[in-house]
Amino acid sequence: MLNPGVDVIYRYFPTLSDSQRTQFLQLGELYPFWNAQINVVSRKDIDSLYLRHVLHSLGIAKFIGFVPNTRILDVGTGGGFPGIPLAIFFPEVHFHLVDSIGKKIKVVREVATAIGLKNIKADHIRAEQVDRNYDFVVSRAVTRLADFYPWVRNKLLKKDQNAIPNGILYLKGGDLREEINEARLPAEVHPLSAYFEEDFFETKHLVYIPV
Numbered sequence: 001m002l003n004p005g006v007d008v009i010y011r012y013f014p015t016l017s018d019s020q021r022t023q024f025l026q027l028g029e030l031y032p033f034w035n036a037q038i039n040v041v042s043r044k045d046i047d048s049l050y051l052r053h054v055l056h057s058l059g060i061a062k063f064i065g066f067v068p069n070t071r072i073l074d075v076g077t078g079g080g081f082p083g084i085p086l087a088i089f090f091p092e093v094h095f096h097l098v099d100s101i102g103k104k105i106k107v108v109r110e111v112a113t114a115i116g117l118k119n120i121k122a123d124h125i126r127a128e129q130v131d132r133n134y135d136f137v138v139s140r141a142v143t144r145l146a147d148f149y150p151w152v153r154n155k156l157l158k159k160d161q162n163a164i165p166n167g168i169l170y171l172k173g174g175d176l177r178e179e180i181n182e183a184r185l186p187a188e189v190h191p192l193s194a195y196f197e198e199d200f201f202e203t204k205h206l207v208y209i210p211v
């Protein structure tokens with residue numbers, strides 16, 4: 001099957017504005033360009049950018065519609081996933097993208113500047129060193145939940161302003177039971193196959209941990 005292009009994003013999110021559609025379209029040129037210089041997405045995956053990276057990141061937007069001025073930390077964002085697709089989707093929400101590898105943050109900044117994203121700040125810093133507070137922490141494929149949770153549990157604001165309590169929204173593949181049991185957390189697991197019909201999502205989940 002041919003790898004889907006930006007149309008897969010337009011199809012699952014039919015109410016995007018013209019400027020959002022343009023921004024998503026621009027990602028299709030920017031990521032192959034930057035990825036050839038600084039590896040942020042596995043090279044075999046770059047042809048499936050929209051399905052495996054952009055749409056996957058937007059699984060979070062199917063689960064929750066953040067209210068304006070929500071503050072979100074993306075831990076271990078790499079080249080900007082899930083933070084950049086979410087920042088395009090939620091232009092009135094503030095995103096802080098961090099990664100411990102500086103050259104990945106360079107790619108995030110270059111992409112954000114090129115598409116005119118104003119609602120993100122990207123910093124080369126380890127998650128453990130971030131000293132601000134947020135409504136939600138988002139992340140994809142960084143480390144096991146048992147290790148991840150201690151990095152971020154003190155960074156969540158007590159006061160909720162969204163439809164669900166503040167917490168962690170973690171995109172994960174594979175069998176999660178062992179990991180969730182190990183972390184001993186009150187995690188909810190939401191299969192992304194409930195939102196997206198492509199085979200890729202059969203094994204993909206969104207883990208929500210209210211804090």
Ligand SMILES: C[S@@+](CC[C@H](N)C(=O)[O-])C[C@H]1O[C@@H](n2cnc3c(N)ncnc32)[C@H](O)[C@@H]1O
Pocket residue numbers: 040075076077078079080081082098099100101104125126127128139140141142
């Ligand atoms: C497998 S990559 C995933 C990148 C991105 N989230 C994605 O899904 O494409 C994991 C990333 O987490 C970053 N990372 C690992 N530990 C970190 C920490 N303690 N603080 C910040 N970033 C970290 C790594 O530098 C790497 O870029």
